Amino acid sequence: MQLDDTDRRILRHLLAEPGMATADLAERAGLTTATCWRRIERLREGGVIKGMRAVIDWRRLGWEVEVSLRFTLDKTHPRAFDEFLAAAREVPEVLEIQTFLGQTDVRLNAIARDMAHWQEIYRERILNLPHIQDTEALMLISAIKDSAELPL
Known part of the structure; x- marks a missing residue:
């Protein structure tokens, strides 16, 4: 267009x-x-405007912890991606799921109320996702730039 x-x-x-x-x-x-x-x-x-939505500051609602998780999946299983993604969609604290080509297969962005809540989510939900070969967790300290603006 x-x-x-x-x-x-x-x-x-x-x-x-x-x-x-x-x-x-x-x-x-x-x-x-x-x-x-x-x-x-x-x-x-024309698909340029996909929709409009509210941007919610989760921290103001008491969700203090944000973690980005990178996963490498065991790709010897033919349905590893599909089963992992289906299970990840069921975790209510997961806000975003992205797939990649390269060393990292999937990235999840998750939130928690505090560190104790994060520990519970991580142990009970994240580590139980299927076909995980390797994972790396990156805890957000601060967002320096968070913009959807384009150079229009």
Whole structure:
């Protein structure tokens, strides 16, 4: 899909303030509300805008620990990936699952209320995931840059 300067302007404003009303977005982008709405719909239909969602600060809700886990799976089992991913989806504290080519096969991002809760999750849920050959846990200390903004 080809984007023009107006589409980029709309996207920049949506990235900065996703919940902005179409009328306000149109005003900031220098468009009529109807034109802005049509362009947003075209961007949705073209798959550029996949959806809008709330970004929740889990720490403010009492989830103090965030851990990134890297897994190498035992690929001698033909269904290792499928079975691991199916089981990982069932762990409610897992927020994100990514697969990779390379030494790391899968990365999970998980949260816990505190270190005792993390220990429970790790021992009872994470270590029981199937087909783990090797794992590495990286505990988040601080997020320096966390942005979905694009150079539009």
